[in-house]
Amino acid sequence: MAKSSGGGAGKSLVRATLAIHEPPVGTSTTPGGLIRTFDFDFNPAQLSIGRRAHWKMTPAPAVRDSPIPEFMGPEPREMGVEIFLDSSDRPSSNSVLRKVDSLLECCQVTAKSIAAKQPSPPWVVFQWGSFSTARFTAYVSSVDATYSLFGTTGVPIRATCQLKLHEIPSRTKGQNPTSGALTARRVHRVVAGDSLQSLAWREYGDTAAWRAIAEANAIDDPTALPNGTQLVLPAAEEVRF
Template sequence: MAAPSGGRAARGLSRASLSIHQPPTDLGGSMGGAIGEVKFQFNPDQLRLSRSADWHTEPAVAYTRGAPPKFTGSRPAAMELEVFLDASGTPSSTAVQSQVELLLSCCEVTAQSVDSKAPSPPWVRFSWGSFSTVQFVAYVTNVAATYTLFSPSGVPIRATCSLSLTEVASETKKQNPTSGALTARRVHRTVAGDSLASLAWREYGDATRWRVIAEANGIDDPMRLRPGTELLLPSAAELPSSHAPHPSPVRPASTPTEGAA
């Protein structure tokens, strides 16, 4: 199969990517730590975006051309695209196989979500430069991989993957009347074994960000975290740039790695 007509992304051009994250630990939470990323060798030739709204009309004898429709809700956006992977220049490479396996894992429950008693496949975010229309959090509903070229030893070195993504629905964002900030926090009730470090790992993919949770809840002694305590967890988007999630998180210890603030 020939490379897409768009060609390999040249220097200076924005390259599309699909970042894969742990799912939230409860309904309404934000994405967790990074699992991996698929960087497109070739930007897509086309993207199929769709969005739909539901309307319902009840039969009524008083209207000659049918009763007025009633809006019943919007459906999440959906996107379909293809990912072209090619390592034919280095036949001994297993990069194509690894990337395909990463994409297929988007339809499998993560071990961390099982441990958190909230089983779920990963959540993903597709991004492509300033194309903001497609930059939404989603889950993968279908992955189909077709291997089209193999090395002499049988290792796949070229593949085309078709992806179907569905946007994760969220409530309409509202302004915080006191600060003007988006209300992007949620409440977590601690259980036995929870620590600020483990919560930071689940929320941001970086256990060293436990101070963010401590500051948001006025905690002076992070060693005293009793089961049943309700904590406000700022979303990753709410963190200052210095607190951005680390791309390669390290699993937390049972207690914070730093001293109390």
């Protein structure tokens, strides 16, 4: 289990986010449309990532020495992340209540998935700058919220949420079916100086991949890219140069 803690000179200036998507339709393992992006009030003080290898042991009672175990493949990753929410500087605000509710909804079936006759809660992608180990497509298995401060009307203005995420694996080209390796779509918020070409070079190492980004976001005019726009960046295996 790997743990990361922040503080001091090593404190990240990049804000962590949780992209919440509709589940895909059919057998796809690529997240569906973006429902919302959950912006953290504060970056996690710590998070944990775990992964297990699956080995098969075959009993052999007639043999004195135990047989060699057979490796069956890696298990999907699991991640625990703590989210601290605080609006105590605005005692009448209900932002903490709304944010906790949006996390709890990650364990509820979406209306679109019911309409598609494939009931499923949302799929999510946690992102924190260049921390690629923690970025993968997942489902939220549990949300535990602890409210620790309340406003004069009884509305919570401080809370700590514990999230458990479980990876949803997908196969890439040439990958063994038992492997859980994954390259996930992620969401990028446009900042000054960004262009589709620069994002394509940064993500895929080829500026020609800008067309894939444009298609994924239904962009007709690639020169019009307002700051703050949220772009879905396709997984590398989806991009054709």
